Amino acid sequence: xxxxxxxxxxxxxxxxxxxxxxxxxxxxxxxxxxxxxxxxxxxxxxxxxxxxxxxxxxxxxxxxxxxxxxxxxxxxxxxxxxxxxxxxxxxxxxxxxxxxxxxxxxxxxxxxxxx
Amino acid sequence: xxxxxxxxxxxxxxxxxxxxxxxxxxxxxxxxxxxxxxxxxxxxxxxxxxxxxxxxxxxxxxxxxxxxxxxxxxxxxxxxxxxxxxxxxxxxxxxxxxxxxxxxxxxxxxxx
Numbered sequence: 001x002x003x004x005x006x007x008x009x010x011x012x013x014x015x016x017x018x019x020x021x022x023x024x025x026x027x028x029x030x031x032x033x034x035x036x037x038x039x040x041x042x043x044x045x046x047x048x049x050x051x052x053x054x055x056x057x058x059x060x061x062x063x064x065x066x067x068x069x070x071x072x073x074x075x076x077x078x079x080x081x082x083x084x085x086x087x088x089x090x091x092x093x094x095x096x097x098x099x100x101x102x103x104x105x106x107x108x109x110x111x112x113x114x115x
Numbered sequence: 116x117x118x119x120x121x122x123x124x125x126x127x128x129x130x131x132x133x134x135x136x137x138x139x140x141x142x143x144x145x146x147x148x149x150x151x152x153x154x155x156x157x158x159x160x161x162x163x164x165x166x167x168x169x170x171x172x173x174x175x176x177x178x179x180x181x182x183x184x185x186x187x188x189x190x191x192x193x194x195x196x197x198x199x200x201x202x203x204x205x206x207x208x209x210x211x212x213x214x215x216x217x218x219x220x221x222x223x224x225x226x227x
Binding site: 040043045058090101102103105106 | 116117147149155156157158159160161162164202204214215216217218219220
């Protein structure tokens with residue numbers, strides 16, 4: 001089934017540790033995104049990539065980095081985790097060349113707790 | 116840049132109607148609507164690309180007023196399966212194509 005795979009599903013992480021959240025899609029979408037979801041705040045864009053080799057900052061990029069070495073993978077790295085990064089992280093993709101007519105496809109999310 | 120949704124929460128009986136509103140302070144290229152069930156990922160419902168456009172999805176439809184930078188989602192004769200949190204997402208005119216800013220969501224609960 002075509003879609004987005006995120007790993008891990010959940011993680012408890014000690015503050016100060018480094019962590020990479022993985023995201024892989026098999027739909028050959030050009031654009032990929034990372035969102036964090038916090039209660040009452042909705043989905044906020046962390047970083048995005050419109051095509052392999054390019055990335056950009058979203059609304060809340062501080063403390064996060066991304067890379068886009070190929071079309072399928074878009075990992076999100078927390079260099080030194082802090083408790084305020086406790087959240088549910090969603091990876092999403094869209095066929096931006098079609099103007100996102102088909103909307104975004106979301107992964108199932110990673111629930112991260114930083115203690 | 117985040118659009119504003121209202122109301123924050125709606126409680127309905129099965130068969131009742133509801134309207135969820137989404138407004139932006141920026142000129143819009145498009146508006147998306149998504150539904151998220153508890154513990155699951157958001158699921159795309161529809162996109163509105165042109166001012167005045169109305170689209171339908173079963174008994175769920177939406178309109179887009181480009182001039183007012185607003186969109187509304189209409190849920191008619193609600194079913195138990197409509198329960199969830201509804202998010203609008205906006206793409207700003209002139210911005211990077213496809214970049215979506217989501218509202219904070221409207222929690223819809225449908226009771227039998």
